[in-house]
Amino acid sequence: MKIFRTQLCGQPRPDHIGQTISLNGWVNSYRDHGNLIFIDLRDRSGLTQLVFDPEDGSQKHLMEVADKLRNEDVIGVTGKIRARIGGENTKLATGKIELVVTELELLNKTENPPFLPDDFGQLPNEEVRLRYRYLDLRRPSMQKILSIRSKALQTVREYFVGKNDFLEVETPILYKSTPEGAREFLVPCRNMPGQFYALPQSPQLFKQILMVANTDRYMQICRCFRDEDPRADRQPEFTQIDLEMSFVRRDHIMTMMEGFVRHFWKTMLNYDVPPITRMSYRDAMENYGIDRPDTRYDLKIKDISTLAAATDFGVFKTALEKGAGRPAFNSKRGVVKAIRVPGGAEKLTRKITDGYSEFVKPFGVGGVATVKYIKDPATGEAKFDTGCAKFLEPHKAAFVAGLGLEIGDTVLFIADAYAVATKAIGELRARLARDTGVLPKPGAEGGPWNFIIVIDFPMFERNKETGKWVAMHHPFTAPRDDQVDAFVNANEGDDDALEAIVSAGYDIVLNGSEIAGGSVRIHDGRVQSKVFSLLGLSPEQARDKFSFLLEALSFGAPPHAGIAFGFDRLIMHICGTDNIRDVIAFPKTQIGQDLMTRAPSLVPEKQLKDLCIASTYVPDAPAAASPQKA
Numbered sequence: 001m002k003i004f005r006t007q008l009c010g011q012p013r014p015d016h017i018g019q020t021i022s023l024n025g026w027v028n029s030y031r032d033h034g035n036l037i038f039i040d041l042r043d044r045s046g047l048t049q050l051v052f053d054p055e056d057g058s059q060k061h062l063m064e065v066a067d068k069l070r071n072e073d074v075i076g077v078t079g080k081i082r083a084r085i086g087g088e089n090t091k092l093a094t095g096k097i098e099l100v101v102t103e104l105e106l107l108n109k110t111e112n113p114p115f116l117p118d119d120f121g122q123l124p125n126e127e128v129r130l131r132y133r134y135l136d137l138r139r140p141s142m143q144k145i146l147s148i149r150s151k152a153l154q155t156v157r158e159y160f161v162g163k164n165d166f167l168e169v170e171t172p173i174l175y176k177s178t179p180e181g182a183r184e185f186l187v188p189c190r191n192m193p194g195q196f197y198a199l200p201q202s203p204q205l206f207k208q209i210l211m212v213a214n215t216d217r218y219m220q221i222c223r224c225f226r227d228e229d230p231r232a233d234r235q236p237e238f239t240q241i242d243l244e245m246s247f248v249r250r251d252h253i254m255t256m257m258e259g260f261v262r263h264f265w266k267t268m269l270n271y272d273v274p275p276i277t278r279m280s281y282r283d284a285m286e287n288y289g290i291d292r293p294d295t296r297y298d299l300k301i302k303d304i305s306t307l308a309a310a311t312d313f314g315v316f317k318t319a320l321e322k323g324a325g326r327p328a329f330n331s332k333r334g335v336v337k338a339i340r341v342p343g344g345a346e347k348l349t350r351k352i353t354d355g356y357s358e359f360v361k362p363f364g365v366g367g368v369a370t371v372k373y374i375k376d377p378a379t380g381e382a383k384f385d386t387g388c389a390k391f392l393e394p395h396k397a398a399f400v401a402g403l404g405l406e407i408g409d410t411v412l413f414i415a416d417a418y419a420v421a422t423k424a425i426g427e428l429r430a431r432l433a434r435d436t437g438v439l440p441k442p443g444a445e446g447g448p449w450n451f452i453i454v455i456d457f458p459m460f461e462r463n464k465e466t467g468k469w470v471a472m473h474h475p476f477t478a479p480r481d482d483q484v485d486a487f488v489n490a491n492e493g494d495d496d497a498l499e500a501i502v503s504a505g506y507d508i509v510l511n512g513s514e515i516a517g518g519s520v521r522i523h524d525g526r527v528q529s530k531v532f533s534l535l536g537l538s539p540e541q542a543r544d545k546f547s548f549l550l551e552a553l554s555f556g557a558p559p560h561a562g563i564a565f566g567f568d569r570l571i572m573h574i575c576g577t578d579n580i581r582d583v584i585a586f587p588k589t590q591i592g593q594d595l596m597t598r599a600p601s602l603v604p605e606k607q608l609k610d611l612c613i614a615s616t617y618v619p620d621a622p623a624a625a626s627p628q629k630a
């Protein structure tokens with residue numbers, strides 16, 4: 001290599017006119033005009049137009065070499081900057097100038113690439129992009145995401161380490177299982193045959209132990225691993241901003257995190273986040289049917305059980321009989337929930353509302369009842385029409401007042417046990433937002449940004465499949481301060497009492513997506529043991545798995561609390577993309593494959609033997625002979 005750049009391709013400006021400079025980069029595009037050859041040269045910073053002009057110093061032999069250059073060849077050039085003769089290209093930061101080449105060095109010739117990393121051209125499908133990720137990442141828009149991500153990492157450290165005295169501590173990757181809900185990736189240990197490490201779902205226990213160890217304020221930008229079922233917006237490994245603080249209660253940590261959100265959005269997007277509203281889990285579920293409500297649009301849900309009880313509508317009646325006598329908000333108690341859709345009488349056709357009944361079935365409810373509130377063309381009077389109109393008409397005044405109805409509205413009802421009806425109507429609300437166009441279009445910087453902190457979650461819920469109690473956040477989450485006694489005294493068989501215990505957990509929600517979750521932790525070994533027991537761990541099992549934690553809690557654990565932000569998700573919001581793979585340099589596909597390196601892969605039998613592992617995998621087709629046998 002002889003030509004070393006004196007600038008980056010995105011840097012030359014009219015100030016440089018007349019100067020001789022050198023650039024290195026990739027041939028982004030190529031145009032031969034007979035007497036002139038134009039090349040756009042690209043590097044991470046942008047593009048500069050090169051021109052080979054024999055009348056302005058480009059010698060003949062250069063023209064011959066330039067003539068053979070093709071897209072993605074790697075070159076170095078030296079030459080003089082001049083004002084662009086063909087007129088300014090307003091799309092480029094360097095659009096006012098061009099570089100007349102007087103020296104050219106071919107640094108590497110490119111094979112015909114499978115696609116050109118051109119943001120304006122036709123991109124191949126995502127599989128091809130992932131297979132040739134290095135070409136895909138060459139695109140300026142992908143480089144921009146990488147640089148946003150890098151700036152974000154710096155911003156995180158600036159706030160926590162720089163401004164707030166957190167200590168960045170690395171915790172192990174080879175670790176032991178923690179029950180945070182997901183399946184774990186296991187790593188066999190060659191020196192201890194038959195034994196396995198687990199990759200961390202999160203550094204949860206280490207960060208709590210660090211608090212016992214007097215670290216006071218911990219942060220780590222860490223990789224977490226969860227072997228969960230494939231989903232479009234999930235990756236088996238992802239990045240978290242993991243945090244823990246000692247001698248704090250819920251409000252202290254929420255204030256610290258709110259400060260972070262504000263600092264992050266200001267630094268990244270120059271956006272001033274207004275004070276963040278706290279919303280209880282109960283209010284979130286009541287008004288939005290979900291614990292991470294999207295408050296960018298209204299469409300609030302109403303519990304109309306009392307109104308519904310007065311009607312003769314069988315669907316309402318049957319639902320309201322469920323769980324009779326149980327306390328309000330109990331998961332099994334029957335309720336009727338409604339959403340008023342302004343202007344729905346016109347927007348929502350019969351076909352659409354019929355479709356909603358199908359839509360909600362997977363959530364366990366039989367269907368959606370509907371009614372329109374319109375002006376009777378004959379009498380000019382307001383009336384209920386279609387669907388369950390005849391059951392509601394006798395109670396019109398009460399329904400109109402209770403739901404705040406206006407002519408032209410449609411109301412959708414779901415009637416079932418509290419937990420089922422709430423979830424189903426929450427899903428329906430999100431669907432309605434899409435169908436009726438009330439979701440705001442992102443503005444210039446991706447906003448509007450609606451942040452909420454959701455608090456007062458239940459401690460436990462019953463797992464739908466197994467029927468066993470599970471911790472709603474994780475088993476290390478403490479009851480809210482005023483709930484400790486109720487929890488300690490609760491009888492393990494008393495479902496209604498246990499369901500009502502409120503935890504000291506909190507989530508930060510942005511536009512309907514959870515960007516962070518955490519809790520005040522249990523720092524009292526007895527409370528921790530009771531949680532383990534409720535979750536079905538015998539004292540022996542609890543000791544076997546967590547003796548280190550229980551021991552640590554008994555040796556002077558300070559009150560502590562923590563949280564983790566999903567870093568990839570933050571970057572998605574900042575970049576305005578809904579594809580998690582776009583914000584990760586080397587992501588995996590939905591089923592967890594790395595298409596570029598072809599991981600995961602079979603391994604030679606010898607390697608398995610060394611690990612005392614016998615694979616029971618049998619390839620389906622004879623053609624796919626296992627390399628293990630090779």
Ligand code: ASP
Pocket residue numbers: 201202203204243517518519562563564
């Ligand atoms: N360990 C939790 C998680 O990964 C976060 C926390 O409670 O701090 O979701």
